[in-house]
Amino acid sequence: MVAETGAEQNNKKTNDVLSSTQTVIHKALEKLGYPEEVYELLKEPLRMLTVKIPVKMDDGKVKVFTGYRAQHNDAVGPTKGGIRFHPAVTEREVKALSIWMSLKCGIVDLPYGGGKGGIICDPRNMSFGELERLSRGYVRAISQIVGPTKDIPAPDVFTNSQIMAWMMDEYSRMDEFNSPGFITGKPLVLGGSHGRESATAKGVTICIREAAKKRGIEIEGASVVVQGFGNAGSFLAKFMHDAGAKVVGISDAYGALYDPNGLDIDYLLDRRDSFGTVTNLFNNTLTNKELLELECDILVPAAIENQITAENAYDIKAKIVVEAANGPTTLEATQILTERGILLVPDVLASSGGVTVSYFEWVQNNQGYYWSEEEVEEKLEKILVKAFDTIYTTSQNRRVDMRLAAYMVGVRKMAEASRFRGWI
Numbered sequence: 069m070v071a072e073t074g075a076e077q078n079n080k081k082t083n084d085v086l087s088s089t090q091t092v093i094h095k096a097l098e099k100l101g102y103p104e105e106v107y108e109l110l111k112e113p114l115r116m117l118t119v120k121i122p123v124k125m126d127d128g129k130v131k132v133f134t135g136y137r138a139q140h141n142d143a144v145g146p147t148k149g150g151i152r153f154h155p156a157v158t159e160r161e162v163k164a165l166s167i168w169m170s171l172k173c174g175i176v177d178l179p180y181g182g183g184k185g186g187i188i189c190d191p192r193n194m195s196f197g198e199l200e201r202l203s204r205g206y207v208r209a210i211s212q213i214v215g216p217t218k219d220i221p222a223p224d225v226f227t228n229s230q231i232m233a234w235m236m237d238e239y240s241r242m243d244e245f246n247s248p249g250f251i252t253g254k255p256l257v258l259g260g261s262h263g264r265e266s267a268t269a270k271g272v273t274i275c276i277r278e279a280a281k282k283r284g285i286e287i288e289g290a291s292v293v294v295q296g297f298g299n300a301g302s303f304l305a306k307f308m309h310d311a312g313a314k315v316v317g318i319s320d321a322y323g324a325l326y327d328p329n330g331l332d333i334d335y336l337l338d339r340r341d342s343f344g345t346v347t348n349l350f351n352n353t354l355t356n357k358e359l360l361e362l363e364c365d366i367l368v369p370a371a372i373e374n375q376i377t378a379e380n381a382y383d384i385k386a387k388i389v390v391e392a393a394n395g396p397t398t399l400e401a402t403q404i405l406t407e408r409g410i411l412l413v414p415d416v417l418a419s420s421g422g423v424t425v426s427y428f429e430w431v432q433n434n435q436g437y438y439w440s441e442e443e444v445e446e447k448l449e450k451i452l453v454k455a456f457d458t459i460y461t462t463s464q465n466r467r468v469d470m471r472l473a474a475y476m477v478g479v480r481k482m483a484e485a486s487r488f489r490g491w492i
């Protein structure tokens with residue numbers, strides 16, 4: 069195979085998440101000995117739908133929003149992945165997010181390929197009614213390519229169980245059938261699963277525990293910094309706090325809080341709003357940049373992409389970085405952290421607890437029989453411990469960093485399924 073130097077150069081200049089993902093996919097396929105056509109198939113989603121969604125706003129005017137749904141690869145099974153509502157959503161970002169979903173599903177061995185959706189909007193400035201009309205409009209716009217056996221959405225940044233409920237209701241109306249398996253991350257009363265809300269953070273907690281063992285760090289008393297205080301970050305801060313760790317820093321989109329003696333996580337959870345904002349209630353805040361560079365044992369970026377870059381990677385003081393967010397560390401920064409001996413647990417492994425419990429939710433919807441929280445947690449624990457172990461061992465045996473090892477593990481199933489189907 070020829071090295072993807074173009075993509076590598078482009079990535080260095082722009083931190084473009086799609087080209088950096090392509091670079092690692094290429095390296096992983098090369099290490100596994102697959103021919104170039106496999107890369108050609110997997111470097112972009114099989115399908116990418118761009119939609120325009122007209123929404124009647126509360127002031128009576130119509131605003132037209134742009135949305136996307138990417139389906140990366142459906143050789144293994146239906147595609148699966150969240151929907152993001154954020155002003156910075158781009159087509160390339162959604163494509164990269166769909167590729168990461170394929171890798172996650174491969175890593176935790178789910179019968180899915182990856183998909184992802186996004187709408188360019190700022191839900192923090194929209195009313196409940198506007199959000200409902202936008203959510204329903206998006207489902208109508210993408211209805212032809214999604215469905216319980218085609219592509220199953222879920223929550224992501226700035227979307228939640230209420231939005232999943234509206235989307236499920238809209239799809240069920242079109243389908244003229246109650247279709248809980250159309251979407252996951254629903255409220256419990258509509259067929260949601262116990263444990264889905266905290267699943268991403270649970271998975272991250274398991275990865276932190278396993279990574280800490282490798283580095284001889286005791287969780288009890290360890291200092292932890294978490295960037296982002298939404299679904300992933302806030303539950304994680306709570307789990308780490310409850311496990312006896314000292315959560316010394318947290319942040320949201322507006323700033324960060326720091327207390328070397330440990331923050332009062334229960335108080336912050338109580339005061340945060342539905343978008344994971346809490347720092348606006350305090351005067352003594354740090355910037356997100358300062359937060360990432362704090363002295364700590366464990367750093368968890370749980371917000372957005374490109375937060376640890378070549379610019380700040382030398383200033384990271386943590387011994388372990390566990391990526392709850394998708395794409396928070398650039399490739400250059402991955403290399404710098406690895407060279408500095410920092411153990412980096414990559415997003416496609418660390419954040420795969422969410423899609424794992426989404427799969428459990430879909431299974432429960434399909435069989436119409438629901439599991440207890442203990443059952444969900446037990447199954448999640450087994451899957452994540454095994455995935456961590458496989459990737460850590462691959463990284464040691466093949467002498468590659470954990471990100472490349474995770475891509476090698478994650479890409480294999482879809483490459484094999486595509487081959488058996490006769491696509492390549």
Ligand SMILES: NC(=O)C1=CN([C@@H]2O[C@H](COP(=O)(O)OP(=O)(O)OC[C@H]3O[C@@H](n4cnc5c(N)ncnc54)[C@H](O)[C@@H]3O)[C@@H](O)[C@H]2O)C=CC1
Nearest residue numbers: 225226296297298299300320321344370371393394419422
């Ligand atoms: N919700 C889920 O099940 C999963 C989420 N993830 C990833 O975890 C990350 C966080 O997602 P959620 O917690 O679901 O989102 P969320 O919407 O619940 O919370 C997002 C948090 O990030 C903060 N944030 C937003 N922009 C920021 C910025 N520019 N700088 C610093 N903080 C910022 C927000 O203020 C909020 O605290 C994303 O990368 C997402 O893709 C990954 C797997 C599953």
Ligand SMILES: O=C(O)CCC(=O)C(=O)O
Nearest residue numbers: 149150222224422423426
């Ligand atoms: O729960 C799911 O199906 C997908 C979660 C997600 O979007 C992600 O892992 O990034």
